[in-house]
Amino acid sequence: MDLEAVRTFVAAADSGQFREAAAELAVTQQAVSKRIAALERALGVRLFTRTARGAELTIDGQAFLPHARELLRVAERAETSVRTGRRPLRVDIIASRGAASGLMRGFHRAHPEIELDVVMLFSIETAVAAIRSGEIDASFRAVTAPGRPLPEGIAAARVLDEELELLTGPRHVLAGARSVTLGELAGHRIWMPGIVPGTEWAAYYDDLVAEFGLTIEATGPNFGSDALLDTVADTPALATFMGGRTRLVWPESHGLRRIPVTDPKPVYPHSLLWRRDNTHPALDTLRSYLATATAGQDTAGTWTPGWANAR
Incomplete structure (x- = not known):
C-alpha cells in the first residue's frame, strides 16, 4: 500500500478539506486528489464524498481511518528503528552473562530514558564491520592481538579490567x-x-x-x-x-x-569500540557512564598481555 497516499488520506480526513491537506503536505490540491483516487482504486471503495463544505468520510472511509493511522505509526516505528540518532543505541556484547552485560544493565538503570538495543556478535571482525557500516554504535571487546590493528576511524577505550x-x-x-x-x-x-x-x-x-x-x-x-x-x-x-x-x-x-x-x-581487559564520527546522541552518555562506573581500578599486581597494555 502506498504510504504517501495513506498519509494524504489521513490529512484530508482530519482537515475535511483537500485544499488544507495539500497545504499541510506541501503539495498541490491536484496531487491530493490523485493520491486519494489511487487509494480508492486500490481498495475498491469510495473513501470521501465531496460536499459544498469540503470532503466527508464515507462509511468505508470511517472504517479505514483507524487502520490508516496505525499504518503510519508502524511506518514511523520502522523508520526510527534503523535511523541513526533516532533509533535506539545499539551496543554489542559477547555474552549475556558476562561483565559487559552487567555494565549495560547498570547503564540502563542509570539512564532509563535512553532506548537501548543489545546485540551479541561473535567475532571482532564482525563487530568492527558492523561499527563501520553504522549497524551498531559500539562493541565491548578486548581489542586485538598484535598484527591486527584497528581500522582507521575506529576508536577504542579501556573501560574495565x-x-x-x-x-x-x-x-x-x-x-x-x-x-x-x-x-x-x-x-x-x-x-x-x-x-x-x-x-x-x-x-x-x-x-x-x-x-x-x-x-x-x-x-x-x-x-x-x-x-x-x-x-x-x-x-x-x-x-x-x-x-x-x-x-x-x-x-x-x-x-x-x-x-x-x-x-x-x-585481569581480562574490556574495551569499548566505536566509530569516531558516530553522531548518535546517546553514545557520549554511554562513554561518560563507563568512565565513571569503572573509575579507580587498582592495576597494582595485575597481569594482562603486553598487547593489551600497549593499547
Whole structure:
C-alpha cells in the first residue's frame, strides 16, 4: 500500500478539506486528489464524498481511518528503528552473562530514558564491520592481538579490567583454598571449551599459558555454561576460569567454589569500540557512564598481555 497516499488520506480526513491537506503536505490540491483516487482504486471503495463544505468520510472511509493511522505509526516505528540518532543505541556484547552485560544493565538503570538495543556478535571482525557500516554504535571487546590493528576511524577505550577467578568442584584439590597463585596452577587441568582459535579471548589465554606454564584445554564441543558447570562439579581433576563479574547460577548440590587468583592477579581487559564520527546522541552518555562506573581500578599486581597494555 502506498504510504504517501495513506498519509494524504489521513490529512484530508482530519482537515475535511483537500485544499488544507495539500497545504499541510506541501503539495498541490491536484496531487491530493490523485493520491486519494489511487487509494480508492486500490481498495475498491469510495473513501470521501465531496460536499459544498469540503470532503466527508464515507462509511468505508470511517472504517479505514483507524487502520490508516496505525499504518503510519508502524511506518514511523520502522523508520526510527534503523535511523541513526533516532533509533535506539545499539551496543554489542559477547555474552549475556558476562561483565559487559552487567555494565549495560547498570547503564540502563542509570539512564532509563535512553532506548537501548543489545546485540551479541561473535567475532571482532564482525563487530568492527558492523561499527563501520553504522549497524551498531559500539562493541565491548578486548581489542586485538598484535598484527591486527584497528581500522582507521575506529576508536577504542579501556573501560574495565575484570579479575579472573578459578572455578572448581567440591572435590578438587584446590577447592578449600582462599586464593591460589598462578604458579600453583601449573600442572592442573583447566578446561575452557569456549575458546575459539583466532578470537581475542583465545589470544589472551594463549599469552597467559605461555607466560605462566598453565595447561588450558579447549577440547570437546561447547554445550554452554550449564554443561561446563555440571562437568566441573562432577570431575575432581578439572577446573575452569571465569570472570569475576560473570553472573552464573548453579544448583546448590554442585558445591562449586569461586577462588581468587593472585600473584599476579590476571585481569581480562574490556574495551569499548566505536566509530569516531558516530553522531548518535546517546553514545557520549554511554562513554561518560563507563568512565565513571569503572573509575579507580587498582592495576597494582595485575597481569594482562603486553598487547593489551600497549593499547
